[in-house]
Amino acid sequence: MTDLWEGLVRAFQLILSGDPTVYQTTLLSLFISGxxxxxxxxxxxxxxxxxxxxxxxxxxxxxxxxxxxxxxPTVALGLIxxxxxSKSGPLGFLRLMYTPTAVIIGxxxxxxxxxxxxxxxxxxxxxxxxxxxxxxxxxxESQASLAVLKEAANGIFIACITSFNRAIAExxxxxxxGGNIVLTTKIANEINFxxxxxxxxxxxxLAVVLVINVAAHILRRKRK
Amino acid sequence: MSWIAELRNVTKTxxxxxxxxxxxxxxxxxxxxxxxxxNGSGKTTLLKILAFLEKISKGELYFRGQKVxxxxxxxxxxxxxxxxxxxxxxxxxxxxxxxxxxxxxKMPREKxxxxxxxxxxxxxxxxxxRRQAKTLSGGEQQRVALARALVLNxxxxxxxxxxxxxxxxxxxxxxxxxxxxxxxxxxxxxxATHNMFQAKxxxxxxxxxxxxxxxxxxxxxxxxxxxxxxxxxxxxxxNTFSGTAKVxxxxxxxxxxxxxxxxxxxxxxxxxxxxxxxxxxxxxxKSRFASSARNIFKGEIVEILDxxxxxxxxxxxxxxxKVQITKRSFNEMELNLNxxxxxxxxxxxxxxx
Numbered sequence: 001m002t003d004l005w006e007g008l009v010r011a012f013q014l015i016l017s018g019d020p021t022v023y024q025t026t027l028l029s030l031f032i033s034g035x036x037x038x039x040x041x042x043x044x045x046x047x048x049x050x051x052x053x054x055x056x057x058x059x060x061x062x063x064x065x066x067x068x069x070x071x072x073p074t075v076a077l078g079l080i081x082x083x084x085x086s087k088s089g090p091l092g093f094l095r096l097m098y099t100p101t102a103v104i105i106g107x108x109x110x111x112x113x114x115x116x117x118x119x120x121x122x123x124x125x126x127x128x129x130x131x132x133x134x135x136x137x138x139x140x141e142s143q144a145s146l147a148v149l150k151e152a153a154n155g156i157f158i159a160c161i162t163s164f165n166r167a168i169a170e171x172x173x174x175x176x177x178g179g180n181i182v183l184t185t186k187i188a189n190e191i192n193f194x195x196x197x198x199x200x201x202x203x204x205x206l207a208v209v210l211v212i213n214v215a216a217h218i219l220r221r222k223r224k
Numbered sequence: 225m226s227w228i229a230e231l232r233n234v235t236k237t238x239x240x241x242x243x244x245x246x247x248x249x250x251x252x253x254x255x256x257x258x259x260x261x262x263n264g265s266g267k268t269t270l271l272k273i274l275a276f277l278e279k280i281s282k283g284e285l286y287f288r289g290q291k292v293x294x295x296x297x298x299x300x301x302x303x304x305x306x307x308x309x310x311x312x313x314x315x316x317x318x319x320x321x322x323x324x325x326x327x328x329x330k331m332p333r334e335k336x337x338x339x340x341x342x343x344x345x346x347x348x349x350x351x352x353x354r355r356q357a358k359t360l361s362g363g364e365q366q367r368v369a370l371a372r373a374l375v376l377n378x379x380x381x382x383x384x385x386x387x388x389x390x391x392x393x394x395x396x397x398x399x400x401x402x403x404x405x406x407x408x409x410x411x412x413x414x415x416a417t418h419n420m421f422q423a424k425x426x427x428x429x430x431x432x433x434x435x436x437x438x439x440x441x442x443x444x445x446x447x448x449x450x451x452x453x454x455x456x457x458x459x460x461x462x463n464t465f466s467g468t469a470k471v472x473x474x475x476x477x478x479x480x481x482x483x484x485x486x487x488x489x490x491x492x493x494x495x496x497x498x499x500x501x502x503x504x505x506x507x508x509x510k511s512r513f514a515s516s517a518r519n520i521f522k523g524e525i526v527e528i529l530d531x532x533x534x535x536x537x538x539x540x541x542x543x544x545x546k547v548q549i550t551k552r553s554f555n556e557m558e559l560n561l562n563x564x565x566x567x568x569x570x571x572x573x574x575x576x577x
Contacts, residue, residue, distance in 0.1 A: 129310065130314075133314075134328075135301060136275050137305065137328060137373075138302050138329055139328050147324075151315055
């Protein structure tokens with residue numbers, strides 16, 4: 001109990017004193033998870049548009065595939081990336097191992113199924129006549145697709161927030177291809193050496209997730 | 225007389241099912257043409273073809289003398305607009321909804337503002353621009369949809385059942401706007417309807433459509449006056465019944481429509497006739513009450529259709545009558561299926577043709 005109390009007190013001291021390790025780790029984590037979410041949104045949304053608006057044979061298989069991938073264990077994906085990016089791996093020449101870029105790629109791959117599945121559901125929920133409506137008002141094919149996307153914006157926004165939560169909270173990928181650079185890995189690694197630092201970083205991680213989710217909720221309410 | 229659009233031997237099939245078959249129709253510049261037919265007769269498909277939203281399977285479509293092809297379809301779409309039966313609004317403000325087509329046309333911002341305000345005034349929705357479109361009542365939403373179409377000032381407007389889901393007040397406003405737009409702006413309007421009364425009063429011409437085929441085209445006087453064969457076969461049309469009429473001692477007409485149901489009308493007529501009563505003109509009550517209405521029947525609710533702000537009921541009084549009441553009345557009266565009710569309507573509300 002004393003350990004916990006002392007840990008908590010020091011954790012707050014670290015946060016309030018502006019400890020560089022705490023702040024650099026936090027900012028890097030936000031950058032990595034944010035970038036991964038943006039990349040996944042950029043390539044996941046067109047896939048979702050295709051799945052949500054087109055009918056083709058085997059569509060349910062593709063949708064099922066992305067749904068199933070939502071639950072992929074982060075450590076499994078981390079191991080696959082490790083094998084691909086390590087020196088002896090096929091992309092070893094890129095020398096990405098233990099860099100923020102490697103974690104960004106890993107987390108982007110991790111959250112892509114979340115973006116694709118959630119955004120597809122959001123797009124499918126849009127009134128199918130929206131495309132016809134936009135067209136009869138003069139919109140081109142691409143403008144009509146954009147109109148559908150705007151209608152699905154709330155759902156896609158939720159997909160982004162969920163993705164960011166998954167990215168910032170994951171440990172497996174960051175540990176295997178990033179080393180000890182983000183909040184989750186530092187929390188895990190410092191437990192046996194500096195418990196106060198672990199507690200401080202955990203408080204920050206929880207605060208970041210809480211603040212971002214509350215802000216997102218407020219934003220959504222305002223949009224309505 | 226110049227034609228704005230022409231369909232030549234147009235056939236439309238969906239997955240092997242024929243929605244329209246060999247349709248030939250010419251639409252005159254600046255006219256109001258009503259497509260009159262029962263539900264599922266192909267009216268909406270025909271409108272969507274005329275709006276360049278649906279491709280034709282066979283035949284040809286001409287617009288302002290030019291054959292519509294894959295290459296020029298986008299250009300053609302800029303010259304027409306369709307308002308759908310089900311009100312579809314973008315999830316944003318009234319202003320953004322109405323401004324959409326103008327923004328697509330890259331109109332300057334100040335001009336967009338000016339046009340939107342003008343269009344909202346036209347549909348009697350001044351001051352609604354900042355409101356979220358989806359929070360408005362059903363009738364107001366339909367008027368936003370109309371403003372969004374009219375603001376484009378296209379000379380070819382297609383309306384799919386423009387008053388079907390509206391309460392009488394909003395339906396009347398809508399009819400006034402349609403009429404004004406046609407008179408003042410010389411806009412050609414093609415509207416689908418299954419409302420006999422509307423078809424009789426609003427359009428210059430009527431095209432009767434059943435099972436995907438156009439059977440007759442003519443002025444309301446021609447169609448209703450000569451007791452058109454197709455018209456009398458429109459059993460699926462709401463509240464339209466065939467019967468035998470005889471003039472009473474009081475100078476009114478009593479029409480026997482079968483199953484012991486006799487309808488009294490003020491118009492004098494005798495012999496084989498068809499009668500129509502607008503669903504909006506029928507009063508519904510749970511008990512019999514004294515009124516000036518000459519037609520009062522006891523029946524049972526056999527169907528309930530929730531249309532948002534209004535509810536449509538089918539009441540079997542020996543013959544099925546469609547009755548339209550507001551959602552509020554429906555809730556207050558605590559109506560349900562198989563409930564015993566009375567329907568009443570004035571003899572002057574009965575159209576005889």
